[in-house]
Amino acid sequence: MTxxxxxxxxxxxxxxxxxAVRDLTLRVPTGSVYGLLGPNGAGKTTTIRMIxxxxxxxxxxxxxxxxxxxxxxxxxxxxYLPEERGLYRKMxxxxxxxxxAELKGVSGADADRRIDEWLERLSLxxxxxxxxxxxxxxLSRGMQQKVQFIGTLLHDPDLVILDxxxxxxxxxxxxxxxxTVVELKRRGKTVIFSTHLMDNAERLxxxxxxxxxxxxxxxxxxxxxxxEHGQRNIALALDGDGMSGVAAxxxxxxxxxxxxxxxxxxxxxxxxxxxxxxxxxxxxxxxxSIQRFExxxxxxxxxxxxxxxxxxxxxxxxxxx
Amino acid sequence: xxxxxxxxxxxxxxRVRSKWFLIATFFGPIFFSAIIIVPAWLASRSKAxxxxxxxxxxxxxxxxxxxxxxxNIAGDSTNTAKMPTVRVVAPAELTKAESVAxxxxxxxxxxxxxxxxxxxxxxxxxxxxxxNATSIADMAQIKNAIRDAxxxxxxxxxxxxxxxxxxxxxxxxDFSTERITERxxxxxxxxxxxxxxxxGFLLYMSIVIYGQTIMSGVLEEKTTRVAEVVMSxxxxxxxxxxxxxxxxxxxxxxxxxxxxxxxxxLKLRAPxxxxxxxxxxxxxxxxxxxxxxxxFLLFFLLGFIFYSSLYAAVGSSVNxxxxxxxxxxxLMIMIVSTGVFIQPVLLNPTGTTAKVLSMVxxxxxxxxxxxxxxxxxxPLELAGSLIFLAIGCLAALWLASRIYRVGLLMYGKRxxxxxxxxxxxxxx
Numbered sequence: 001m002t003x004x005x006x007x008x009x010x011x012x013x014x015x016x017x018x019x020a021v022r023d024l025t026l027r028v029p030t031g032s033v034y035g036l037l038g039p040n041g042a043g044k045t046t047t048i049r050m051i052x053x054x055x056x057x058x059x060x061x062x063x064x065x066x067x068x069x070x071x072x073x074x075x076x077x078x079x080y081l082p083e084e085r086g087l088y089r090k091m092x093x094x095x096x097x098x099x100x101a102e103l104k105g106v107s108g109a110d111a112d113r114r115i116d117e118w119l120e121r122l123s124l125x126x127x128x129x130x131x132x133x134x135x136x137x138x139l140s141r142g143m144q145q146k147v148q149f150i151g152t153l154l155h156d157p158d159l160v161i162l163d164x165x166x167x168x169x170x171x172x173x174x175x176x177x178x179x180t181v182v183e184l185k186r187r188g189k190t191v192i193f194s195t196h197l198m199d200n201a202e203r204l205x206x207x208x209x210x211x212x213x214x215x216x217x218x219x220x221x222x223x224x225x226x227x228e229h230g231q232r233n234i235a236l237a238l239d240g241d242g243m244s245g246v247a248a249x250x251x252x253x254x255x256x257x258x259x260x261x262x263x264x265x266x267x268x269x270x271x272x273x274x275x276x277x278x279x280x281x282x283x284x285x286x287x288x289s290i291q292r293f294e295x296x297x298x299x300x301x302x303x304x305x306x307x308x309x310x311x312x313x314x315x316x317x318x319x320x321x
Numbered sequence: 322x323x324x325x326x327x328x329x330x331x332x333x334x335x336r337v338r339s340k341w342f343l344i345a346t347f348f349g350p351i352f353f354s355a356i357i358i359v360p361a362w363l364a365s366r367s368k369a370x371x372x373x374x375x376x377x378x379x380x381x382x383x384x385x386x387x388x389x390x391x392x393n394i395a396g397d398s399t400n401t402a403k404m405p406t407v408r409v410v411a412p413a414e415l416t417k418a419e420s421v422a423x424x425x426x427x428x429x430x431x432x433x434x435x436x437x438x439x440x441x442x443x444x445x446x447x448x449x450x451x452x453n454a455t456s457i458a459d460m461a462q463i464k465n466a467i468r469d470a471x472x473x474x475x476x477x478x479x480x481x482x483x484x485x486x487x488x489x490x491x492x493x494x495d496f497s498t499e500r501i502t503e504r505x506x507x508x509x510x511x512x513x514x515x516x517x518x519x520x521g522f523l524l525y526m527s528i529v530i531y532g533q534t535i536m537s538g539v540l541e542e543k544t545t546r547v548a549e550v551v552m553s554x555x556x557x558x559x560x561x562x563x564x565x566x567x568x569x570x571x572x573x574x575x576x577x578x579x580x581x582x583x584x585x586x587l588k589l590r591a592p593x594x595x596x597x598x599x600x601x602x603x604x605x606x607x608x609x610x611x612x613x614x615x616x617f618l619l620f621f622l623l624g625f626i627f628y629s630s631l632y633a634a635v636g637s638s639v640n641x642x643x644x645x646x647x648x649x650x651x652l653m654i655m656i657v658s659t660g661v662f663i664q665p666v667l668l669n670p671t672g673t674t675a676k677v678l679s680m681v682x683x684x685x686x687x688x689x690x691x692x693x694x695x696x697x698x699x700p701l702e703l704a705g706s707l708i709f710l711a712i713g714c715l716a717a718l719w720l721a722s723r724i725y726r727v728g729l730l731m732y733g734k735r736x737x738x739x740x741x742x743x744x745x746x747x748x749x
Binding site for chain 2 (some may be wrong): 016034049052054078081087089090091099100105107127151203311
């Protein structure tokens with residue numbers, strides 16, 4: 001198995017008025033859940049379209065599972081859910097799904113079997129009602145979204161690409177999507193999605209890449225990103241006794257760089273390279289009664305704001321993603 | 322190839338299954354046979370309307386001329402139901418009698434009245450006034466009846482008896498017309514003009530309807546973002562080709578059904594006309610060779626590819642139906658201005674206008690088949706027309722595919738012509 005599901009090297013995409021993506025390099029490890037984060041107009045959709053070979057980069061190279069992204073064998077292994085969603089309104093659900101399956105090389109009885117499985121799994125086909133025989137525009141919006149998930153996953157892709165998957169989802173479908181992502185990962189599939197909702201990214205992603213104005217701001221595993229950009233702070237709250245012992249520990253520069261003393265509450269900035277577990281051990285040994293000992297990491301949201309800022313959105317670029 | 326097939330299949334089956342297709346396919350033959358049967362029926366009606374029988378003859382000749390005229394109009398002395406009323410009036414009373422007759426016409430008791438007097442006997446003048454004075458057929462009928470009556474009274478004066486007179490003046494002339502082309506006799510002139518018109522109209526309508534079908538199809542895929550899903554699976558050129566071929570196949574299916582059923586309906590024309598109570602007009606169906614049939618379909622296909630690829634490009638560049646209608650107006654102008662020339666070309670199929678229009682790809686898919694229907698077109702002109710049209714198709718496809726692949730991914734405001742020109746230069 002190739003190490004990287006997606007390997008983008010020095011990719012640039014220019015349009016007449018602007019550069020949508022500038023010298024972007026990113027690698028998505030096989031089997032991971034990867035978040036592409038950025039404000040509107042940052043180049044997320046352009047990047048995704050280049051991965052899908054819908055548009056070609058002006059410069060640079062994109063490899064999917066070690067193959068060039070325009071290799072037809074590769075397109076069969078990808079599943080894509082675009083940002084704003086819809087389907088052929090006047091078409092029967094089953095026929096839409098069968099059409100999408102055929103485009104991915106799944107046809108005939110195999111496609112029918114998979115469609116049945118999925119419809120039943122997402123309760124679109126029950127004993128009372130088979131929505132597969134209905135037309136798309138007879139379905140509720142939530143059901144249409146389900147049909148679209150099915151269309152994305154019907155051919156059992158190894159790489160699933162979701163563009164802003166959570167926008168417009170009702171809470172039930174949002175949960176279903178999260179469950180699906182988790183399950184895909186468990187089955188060894190790679191999932192990459194773009195979002196500007198940092199909460200979802202923080203909870204779901206193994207790795208993230210933040211892009212703004214077409215350029216990469218940072219990337220890495222969520223843990224690494226937080227460690228690099230968090231101040232490795234510790235929130236400490238004590239209960240009455242043993243204050244003096246603790247005060248001595250906090251003066252140890254090998255452990256603590258700086259401590260913000262608010263009588264019973266301390267916010268401690270660790271010395272680079274120091275182990276918070278060591279600090280905790282020392283405090284316990286000092287006999288202090290600990291109410292709270294917590295490593296506080298800034299959320300992705302805070303890192304994002306700090307790195308991209310409010311000026312991350314370039315004017316007039318929204319709509320080109 | 323399997324993917325191209327999947328796209329063609331979807332386009333074809335979804336449209337053929339639609340109610341709209343069934344309705345259009347069913348009404349098409351009725352419409353086209355009506356185009357051919359109704360004029361023939363009207364032509365048969367125009368031979369003699371019953372209006373001419375319901376007239377008054379004001380006879381101021383002082384002879385039995387009025388009665389003779391009435392018999393002539395009725396066509397038979399025993400058929401009193403068809404015979405106009407005759408009123409013998411003194412020349413001095415004529416003004417008063419006319420005034421009475423006018424009021425009778427105004428009360429709709431009669432259609433009109435005929436005034437015959439000494440000048441009529443002399444072959445100089447006669448008058449008619451009535452509600453149907455503008456009907457050319459009715460007036461011709463009355464005029465002929467008067468002429469015959471004058472001739473009859475003159476012949477009587479020189480001593481011919483009634484029976485002999487009838488023998489001499491009875492001329493049941495059936496005047497049929499037939500067209501001659503370079504290939505020889507080609508059936509009735511009227512029939513081939515109607516046929517040419519039907520062909521032109523069929524092609525014209527098909528191109529407009531299916532062009533717009535493609536346009537809204539592309540627009541739907543763009544606005545629902547299905548296009549992006551499809552484009553992530555197949556190259557855009559495949560998608561465009563699949564659409565054009567799929568919808569083209571729908572058009573071809575419909576035309577073949579139309580042509581076949583219209584042909585059958587026209588074969589059954591005589592019984593239908595008999596049911597309508599109209600005498601069968603003597604015209605034969607134009608003689609269409611297999612080769613000509615294939616050429617018609619070829620022109621349809623090429624014309625369809627030319628226009629539908631441009632319609633697809635328009636559909637991909639806009640974001641709503643109303644924008645699409647606006648953006649498609651140059652195409653509409655191209656087609657409608659061709660439609661305007663259908664009649665002039667029918668009237669003069671070998672003129673310079675017809676020749677030029679049948680070479681330009683914008684108009685040739687409609688004009689050339691019309692010319693082929695009504696006249697013999699030299700093979701060299703046919704070949705030239707097809708070659709230019711094929712080149713036009715390639716150019717349209719090239720242009721369309723470049724606009725299409727960029728346009729499908731561009732949302733927001735409608736592009737200007739300058740922006741679209743720049744899209745053409747984009748790599749991908």
